[in-house]
Amino acid sequence: MTYDWTTSGPDLHVALASLGPRHAALEDAVRGAIREGRLAAGTRLPSTRALAGDLGLSRGTVVEAFAQLVAEGYLDARHGAGTWVADLSLAAATAARPLERPRRAPRFSFSPGLPDLTSFPQAAWTSALRQGLRAMSAASLGYGDPRGRRDLREQLASYLGRARGVRADPDLVIVCAGFRHGLSLVARALKAEGADTLAMEDPCAPQHRVVAAGAGLGISPLPVDALGARTDVLTASAARAAVLSPAHQFPTGVVLHRERRAAAIAWATASGGLIVEDDYDGELRYDRQPVGALQALAPDHVVYGGTASKTLAPGLRLGWLVVPPRMLEPIVSMRYGEDVHVPALEQLALCELLRTGGYERHVRRMRARYRRRRDRLLALLAERAPVLAPVGISAGLGVLLELPEGGPTSAQLIEEAARRSIELHPLDPHYRNGRAPRDGVVIGYGAIPEHDFEAALSALGDLLAASLPA
Amino acid sequence: MTYDWTTSGPDLHVALASLGPRHAALEDAVRGAIREGRLAAGTRLPSTRALAGDLGLSRGTVVEAFAQLVAEGYLDARHGAGTWVADLSLAAATAARPLERPRRAPRFSFSPGLPDLTSFPQAAWTSALRQGLRAMSAASLGYGDPRGRRDLREQLASYLGRARGVRADPDLVIVCAGFRHGLSLVARALKAEGADTLAMEDPCAPQHRVVAAGAGLGISPLPVDALGARTDVLTASAARAAVLSPAHQFPTGVVLHRERRAAAIAWATASGGLIVEDDYDGELRYDRQPVGALQALAPDHVVYGGTASKTLAPGLRLGWLVVPPRMLEPIVSMRYGEDVHVPALEQLALCELLRTGGYERHVRRMRARYRRRRDRLLALLAERAPVLAPVGISAGLGVLLELPEGGPTSAQLIEEAARRSIELHPLDPHYRNGRAPRDGVVIGYGAIPEHDFEAALSALGDLLAASLPA
Numbered sequence: 001m002t003y004d005w006t007t008s009g010p011d012l013h014v015a016l017a018s019l020g021p022r023h024a025a026l027e028d029a030v031r032g033a034i035r036e037g038r039l040a041a042g043t044r045l046p047s048t049r050a051l052a053g054d055l056g057l058s059r060g061t062v063v064e065a066f067a068q069l070v071a072e073g074y075l076d077a078r079h080g081a082g083t084w085v086a087d088l089s090l091a092a093a094t095a096a097r098p099l100e101r102p103r104r105a106p107r108f109s110f111s112p113g114l115p116d117l118t119s120f121p122q123a124a125w126t127s128a129l130r131q132g133l134r135a136m137s138a139a140s141l142g143y144g145d146p147r148g149r150r151d152l153r154e155q156l157a158s159y160l161g162r163a164r165g166v167r168a169d170p171d172l173v174i175v176c177a178g179f180r181h182g183l184s185l186v187a188r189a190l191k192a193e194g195a196d197t198l199a200m201e202d203p204c205a206p207q208h209r210v211v212a213a214g215a216g217l218g219i220s221p222l223p224v225d226a227l228g229a230r231t232d233v234l235t236a237s238a239a240r241a242a243v244l245s246p247a248h249q250f251p252t253g254v255v256l257h258r259e260r261r262a263a264a265i266a267w268a269t270a271s272g273g274l275i276v277e278d279d280y281d282g283e284l285r286y287d288r289q290p291v292g293a294l295q296a297l298a299p300d301h302v303v304y305g306g307t308a309s310k311t312l313a314p315g316l317r318l319g320w321l322v323v324p325p326r327m328l329e330p331i332v333s334m335r336y337g338e339d340v341h342v343p344a345l346e347q348l349a350l351c352e353l354l355r356t357g358g359y360e361r362h363v364r365r366m367r368a369r370y371r372r373r374r375d376r377l378l379a380l381l382a383e384r385a386p387v388l389a390p391v392g393i394s395a396g397l398g399v400l401l402e403l404p405e406g407g408p409t410s411a412q413l414i415e416e417a418a419r420r421s422i423e424l425h426p427l428d429p430h431y432r433n434g435r436a437p438r439d440g441v442v443i444g445y446g447a448i449p450e451h452d453f454e455a456a457l458s459a460l461g462d463l464l465a466a467s468l469p470a
Numbered sequence: 471m472t473y474d475w476t477t478s479g480p481d482l483h484v485a486l487a488s489l490g491p492r493h494a495a496l497e498d499a500v501r502g503a504i505r506e507g508r509l510a511a512g513t514r515l516p517s518t519r520a521l522a523g524d525l526g527l528s529r530g531t532v533v534e535a536f537a538q539l540v541a542e543g544y545l546d547a548r549h550g551a552g553t554w555v556a557d558l559s560l561a562a563a564t565a566a567r568p569l570e571r572p573r574r575a576p577r578f579s580f581s582p583g584l585p586d587l588t589s590f591p592q593a594a595w596t597s598a599l600r601q602g603l604r605a606m607s608a609a610s611l612g613y614g615d616p617r618g619r620r621d622l623r624e625q626l627a628s629y630l631g632r633a634r635g636v637r638a639d640p641d642l643v644i645v646c647a648g649f650r651h652g653l654s655l656v657a658r659a660l661k662a663e664g665a666d667t668l669a670m671e672d673p674c675a676p677q678h679r680v681v682a683a684g685a686g687l688g689i690s691p692l693p694v695d696a697l698g699a700r701t702d703v704l705t706a707s708a709a710r711a712a713v714l715s716p717a718h719q720f721p722t723g724v725v726l727h728r729e730r731r732a733a734a735i736a737w738a739t740a741s742g743g744l745i746v747e748d749d750y751d752g753e754l755r756y757d758r759q760p761v762g763a764l765q766a767l768a769p770d771h772v773v774y775g776g777t778a779s780k781t782l783a784p785g786l787r788l789g790w791l792v793v794p795p796r797m798l799e800p801i802v803s804m805r806y807g808e809d810v811h812v813p814a815l816e817q818l819a820l821c822e823l824l825r826t827g828g829y830e831r832h833v834r835r836m837r838a839r840y841r842r843r844r845d846r847l848l849a850l851l852a853e854r855a856p857v858l859a860p861v862g863i864s865a866g867l868g869v870l871l872e873l874p875e876g877g878p879t880s881a882q883l884i885e886e887a888a889r890r891s892i893e894l895h896p897l898d899p900h901y902r903n904g905r906a907p908r909d910g911v912v913i914g915y916g917a918i919p920e921h922d923f924e925a926a927l928s929a930l931g932d933l934l935a936a937s938l939p940a
Contacts, residue, residue: 038631038766040624044827045632117608125815126600133596138587138919141783154510161508177809184808207807214807296508313611315814337677337684338654339647339809344785345595346813357514449608 022057026065034074034085043085045075107421108456112251112398112444113205113314119366119450120313124358125349132348140344146335147328148175148320149347155354156320160306163360164282165292167299168322174331175342177317179280179307180211183243186276186303186321187215189330190241199242201229203430205250208243208278221432224249228256231264234273242267245278246294248285251430251442252400253392255291264294268301274324275302281310283363285395286371300324308350310397310446311363318346370397373445373453380457385464397446400427403439407468410439417463422456492527496535504544504555513555515545577891578926582721582868582914583675583784589836589920590783594828595819602818610814616805617798618645618790619817625824626790630776633830634752635762637769638792644801645812647787649750649777650681653713656746656773656791657685659800660711669712671699673900675720678713678748691902694719698726701734704743712737715748716764718755721900721912722870723862725761734764738771744794745772751780753833755865756841770794778820780867780916781833788816840867843915843923850927855934867916870897873909877938880909887933892926 016025033039045051048066052059066083069075076084140149147153152175157168176182187198198212202221212219220239223230229244244264246256256264268275277294285291295304299322307319323331335341353359374393381388387407391400403410410426417424427440448456486495503509515521518536522529536553539545546554610619617623622645627638646652657668668682672691682689690709693700699714714734716726726734738745747764755761765774769792777789793801805811823829844863851858857877861870873880880896887894897910918926 033631038635038637040628040631043628043632114612117611120608120611122603126596126603129599130596133592138590141587141590141785142584143784158510158513161510162503162513165503165508167508177813180807181809211807214804313814314613314810315611317809317811317813334684337650337681339651339787340784341787343647343787343813343816344783346815 016055023061023065026055026057026062027069030065030069031074039085041085045083045085047082106418106423108452108459109423109447110398110425110443110445110456110460111423111447112425112442114444114447115310115313115366115397116369116446116448116450117313117315119369121358121362124353124362125312128352128356128358129345129349132352133345135352136348140348144341144344146332146341147171147173148341149344149351152347152351152354155351157322159354159359160293160304160320160322164279164290164304164306165296166304166322167296168304172323172325172328174321174323174328174335175347176319176321177339177342178309178314178319179278179305180207180319181317182303182305182307182319182321183208183276183278184211184215185331185334186241186274186305186323186327187212187217188334189327190274191216192330195240197239199234199237199239201244201249202432203251203427203436204243204245206429209432219432224252224254226254228254228260229264231256231260231267234264234267235271239273240271241274241276243276243278244294245280247279247282247291248392248395250278250280250396251392251398251427253394253396253398255394256294261294261297265298265301269298273301274327277302277304279304279306281396282306283311284367284370284397286367286374287394290395295322300326303327311359311366316346318342318350369450370446374399376453376457377443377445380461381464384461385468387468387470388464398442398444401441401443402427403441404469410436410441413441413463413467416467420459420463422459422463486525493531493535496525496527496532497539500535500539501544509555511555515553515555517552576888576893578922578929579893579917580895580913580915580926580930581893581917582895582912584914584917585780585783585836585867586839586916586918586920587783587785589839591828591832594823594832595782598822598826598828599815599819602822603815605822606818610818614811614814616802616811617641617643618811619814619821622817622821622824625821627792629824629829630763630774630790630792634749634760634774634776635766636774636792637766638774642793642795642798644791644793644798644805645817646789646791647809647812648779648784648789649748649775650677650789651787652773652775652789652791653678653746653748654681654685655801655804656711656744656775656793656797657682657687658804659797660744661686662800665710667709669704669707669709671714671719672902673721673897673906674713674715676899679902689902694722694724696724698724698730699734701726701730701737704734704737705741709743710741711744711746713746713748714764715750717749717752717761718862718865720748720750720866721862721868721897723864723866723868725864726764731764731767735768735771739768743771744797747772747774749774749776751866752776753781754837754840754867756837756844757864760865765792770796773797781829781836786816788812788820839920840916844869846923846927847913847915850931851934854931855938857938857940858934868912868914871911871913872897873911874939880911883911883933883937886937890929890933892929892933 016029048059048062052062066075070077074086076086153170153173156173157170160166160168176185195217197218197220199220199222200208200212201224203224209219220237222242228249234242246261248255264275267273279293293304295302301324304322308316378390378393381390387404388401393399414424414426425442427436427442428434486499518529518532522532536545540547544556546556623640623643626643627640630636630638646655665687667688667690669690669692670678670682671694673694679689690707692712698719704712716731718725734745737743749763763774765772771794774792778786848860848863851860857874858871863869884894884896895912897906897912898904
């Protein structure tokens with residue numbers, strides 16, 4: 001007997017013994033695969049017709065084998081729905097393992113790092129994707145430029161120029177998998193050219209310290225005060241590169257003061273240093289004219305990094321760098337030997353959203369929504385927790401609440417919040433030594449679904465009124 | 471005057487001077503942005519109404535400013551379609567740069583690394599995505615597990631078990647951006663734990679040597695003969711890890727002989743070595759029962775790597791690893807500090823395609839199509855180039871043609887092909903020293919669009935008949 005695996009290969013890897021009745025050989029092979037765990041419970045088997053064709057058996061032989069395996073409890077036949085691998089563990093009570101109980105999610109999450117995921121523009125995204133697919137050439141689905149599609153880079157350069165004042169040449173735009181990925185690429189390129197430390201704001205996003213460590217770089221902490229990061233100390237330091245979030249420092253929300261901006265640029269131009277500008281929420285500002293990107297002041301010394309994680313969703317894993325010419329080749333080479341580029345279909349969809357203005361429409365809608373939330377939160381705090389003075393309120397998705405003397409610690413407040421099914425985040429882990437000079441919590445007002453926001457606020461108000469000194 | 475950037479922020483970064491008439495301040499700002507290149511030619515400006523609202527100006531002021539800028543040639547107003555930044559370079563002939571002329575693509579590409587991109591199942595993919603989006607929870611769009619979604623890993627584990635005989639625990643599946651990305655993750659994890667060389671088949675895909683170099687690993691070449699890679703020499707080598715393509719060696723197409731499979735497993739288990747199994751085209755086999763994955767023989771010593779690049783499209787940047795338990799933590803940590811995970815929407819779509827059987831349906835359709843092509847190609851070669859003995863014909867998307875003595879060199883043949891607008895690929899670069907022991911070309915029959923295949927074959931036949939000795 002020859003097996004014809006070709007015309008409609010079964011995608012079921014079974015090796016049939018060459019002796020004995022064919023139905024028994026098939027039974028043995030399937031039984032073995034199930035016992036060894038290669039065919040998992042719930043797997044749907046090919047139809048008897050397809051399998052018979054694939055294995056060069058008669059259909060009757062396969063039907064017979066399946067019937068036997070159903071009788072033995074290895075397979076489940078659901079009338080008209082096909083044949084499935086049975087869950088043997090249900091049958092064998094002795095094999096039962098205790099179920100892992102998932103941690104119950106809190107009712108209200110004030111996570112500072114997330115936008116409202118329920119507001120992701122699903123319809124606009126899928127329609128942009130469909131449109132992008134329709135307009136593309138088939139070559140778009142092959143291996144492409146590690147920087148991303150040319151048309152997307154042009155759209156991004158244009159958008160970043162008008163929305164954030166970035167000086168962006170499409171040739172120097174690199175589409176990447178979110179800011180964290182961009183930072184990792186830059187950090188590893190710096191390491192490869194001999195750098196050993198990276199100056200980073202302290203506090204900052206703790207994951208960014210993980211990125212630096214992953215790249216093999218030490219961290220030189222840059223304190224943050226009311227004027228933003230202490231860029232004035234860079235000149236005296238040995239740092240060759242610094243990560244800054246000038247538009248809206250994370251997590252303090254401070255806008256980098258113009259003297260500090262000037263100091264950063266002066267350091268970079270005089271010493272040949274590199275600034276990595278983390279513009280994670282540059283589009284989300286509420287009260288005043290936005291601060292333009294630092295990058296525009298010294299494009300040869302600043303890597304600009306932006307992301308769709310706050311404007312659309314982190315799950316997209318989409319971000320972008322605008323790099324100085326000298327950084328282009330090292331990063332492109334690196335990606336050629338790693339992920340190659342961001343998926344073509346995501347690029348097509350984002351390009352289309354930018355081209356049609358759909359991206360900016362969404363940003364404007366979300367900006368208005370987040371501003372309303374911010375205003376509601378500030379009003380609530382003034383009413384129910386007047387002892388607090390919220391910090392960093394002009395932009396972004398969160399505020400910092402420093403806790404007053406004589407009240408609960410952040411750990412106590414977070415514990416009481418958890419009892420009320422409210423998730424709050426401490427300030428401490430944002431500091432390199434794990435300890436904020438002044439105890440506090442970071443309140444994210446973006447993560448909560450719109451329909452739940454008033455209820456969440458009210459629960460937060462009750463918590464704070466009950467916990468804080470008057 | 472206060473600027474309200476909030477309710478419908480302009481996404482146009484202009485800083486208005488605080489003195490002088492408002493329309494003049496706006497003109498200056500826009501003019502400056504265009505001159506400095508921050509507003510690129512072709513950029514669409516916000517509507518006068520939106521911009522007026524954003525800047526706290528009267529609409530008349532904005533209309534006046536725009537009219538002035540149109541008169542000066544900075545802007546183009548297209549009736550009813552909005553206002554755009556004009557192409558100043560067209561106006562200024564002195565600034566004209568010579569246009570880059572793109573290299574003309576050949577009429578017929580026999581690239582060995584690509585599937586037929588025109589066959590990408592666009593409708594199935596977008597409908598799977600829509601379905602996946604409908605069924606997901608909003609949290610799916612947040613930061614997720616670096617390995618990928620649990621449901622996708624379960625689908626992959628089940629699919630790989632039945633289609634390729636892989637022993638896959640969903641906990642040990644890592645969704646990544648194609649095989650190259652997976653190899654990079656493994657190579658860098660090995661480097662971090664002290665490895666300094668990687669044994670690699672010689673010949674192999676040249677990009678994989680770039681990956682090894684990018685990870686800081688040296689390469690220990692593993693010769694390939696008629697039985698496949700010389701895994702029998704591993705024991706005598708210092709290698710701690712080896713990359714193999716056992717099901718269908720690239721580019722020779724040899725299937726690893728069972729003794730060589732046994733030798734590889736014996737080496738790995740005795741020495742604690744790690745095998746990285748490149749199963750790049752494991753689903754595409756034509757003549758015989760497929761060789762199951764090597765991984766099933768020693769799951770604790772083999773990283774299995776697969777990809778959607780040949781079954782769907784490389785542009786998706788989707789692949790998967792099944793790793794031994796000890797490799798899980800290092801790779802997950804690495805990704806936490808880099809790309810975090812593969813985009814959520816791609817994961818949703820692939821999961822849905824696997825769940826509904828759409829993925830396997832597509833694989834079967836393409837397998838049948840590629841087999842027909844392979845058969846047509848072999849028939850053509852027998853007729854028009856009988857001097858050739860094609861190698862590696864049982865699977866995949868390509869065959870190796872070793873060139874006979876007394877005929878053209880591969881360089882000559884490729885040059886003649888290019889004259890006829892046919893793209894052929896030399897065997898040489900697949901070898902580490904850039905020189906094949908026997909000169910040849912690798913013919914990929916996957917890349918050509920279906921409708922063009924007969925014409926491509928006929929052109930290839932003419933080329934070979936004209937170039938080769940009888």
